[in-house]
Amino acid sequence: MSVLLTVTALPVSAQVSTSMRVQDLGINAGIGAVTATVWSLARGRGLKRAALQGLIGGATIGAARQVAASPFSGSGFVGRELSAVGISALTSAGSDHTTLSFPVGPVEFQLTDGREFDWRVNATYAVAAIMNSASRTTHIDAKLSMYSGTFVFRDNRETLHTSNGEARGSEFFGGIKIAKSAFTNSNGTPSVLYHENVHVLQDDYLAFAVANPLEGLVLNQTSIGRRITRHIDVGLLSLGLNGLANSLVPYDSRPWEREAYALTPRRNY
Numbered sequence: 001m002s003v004l005l006t007v008t009a010l011p012v013s014a015q016v017s018t019s020m021r022v023q024d025l026g027i028n029a030g031i032g033a034v035t036a037t038v039w040s041l042a043r044g045r046g047l048k049r050a051a052l053q054g055l056i057g058g059a060t061i062g063a064a065r066q067v068a069a070s071p072f073s074g075s076g077f078v079g080r081e082l083s084a085v086g087i088s089a090l091t092s093a094g095s096d097h098t099t100l101s102f103p104v105g106p107v108e109f110q111l112t113d114g115r116e117f118d119w120r121v122n123a124t125y126a127v128a129a130i131m132n133s134a135s136r137t138t139h140i141d142a143k144l145s146m147y148s149g150t151f152v153f154r155d156n157r158e159t160l161h162t163s164n165g166e167a168r169g170s171e172f173f174g175g176i177k178i179a180k181s182a183f184t185n186s187n188g189t190p191s192v193l194y195h196e197n198v199h200v201l202q203d204d205y206l207a208f209a210v211a212n213p214l215e216g217l218v219l220n221q222t223s224i225g226r227r228i229t230r231h232i233d234v235g236l237l238s239l240g241l242n243g244l245a246n247s248l249v250p251y252d253s254r255p256w257e258r259e260a261y262a263l264t265p266r267r268n269y
């Protein structure tokens with residue numbers, strides 16, 4: 001009863017509406033179906049089973065983003081691992097092997113067919129983390145990093161100067177940066193963190209489900225390339241696609257921003 005009272009006491013606009021949640025799941029399921037189908041066809045396999053697998057994987061990714069956007073400690077970490085399960089469903093469509101990935105910061109721990117362990121490092125994510133570590137205005141927040149499943153840096157400036165104007169938070173290749181003013185009136189976890197958590201999962205989709213496997217196909221044509229890709233995702237293609245998308249689409253029209261705002265309404269950031 002107390003739960004019910006608390007919920008009804010909140011203004012309606014402070015919550016994510018059911019229709020928004022369903023819509024977001026549907027869009028992600030659709031993107032998942034297309035991604036998995038393309039992977040299956042590229043492997044010379046069928047369409048129907050892949051589309052179904054992609055629908056389920058995509059819906060899992062959508063649910064994971066809703067978890068990452070939820071205001072509880074560790075939501076970003078839980079959401080990121082769940083999203084990785086969904087991504088695995090897409091990338092293994094049409095393949096005889098299933099590789100589950102567990103991303104932590106720029107590292108991915110992998111389990112293939114339930115028995116083979118392996119690991120990979122995303123070089124672009126790692127460079128972004130090193131750049132943030134080297135910056136004189138930032139320092140890592142260990143607690144928030146654990147909550148988000150990736151590096152979270154605090155910036156000692158009031159706001160961040162980004163290409164989209166002044167901001168309280170930003171996300172760049174799996175790394176989150178939070179400005180000083182975001183911590184005002186917050187009890188340790190600033191609201192903007194949940195918005196940035198969603199961006200981490202979106203970057204994971206682009207990198208792990210689309211760009212890095214394509215990049216790997218090209219690099220694997222040479223023996224040096226194969227040596228590089230054994231444990232490293234270079235990530236230059238995802239960097240390029242990301243830069244291109246951001247330069248072509250104005251901030252307010254970006255579907256990935258709309259998703260991050262829609263899943264974290266009225267959190268005052």
Ligand SMILES: [Zn+2]
Pocket residue numbers: 195199257260
């Ligand atoms: Zn954003």
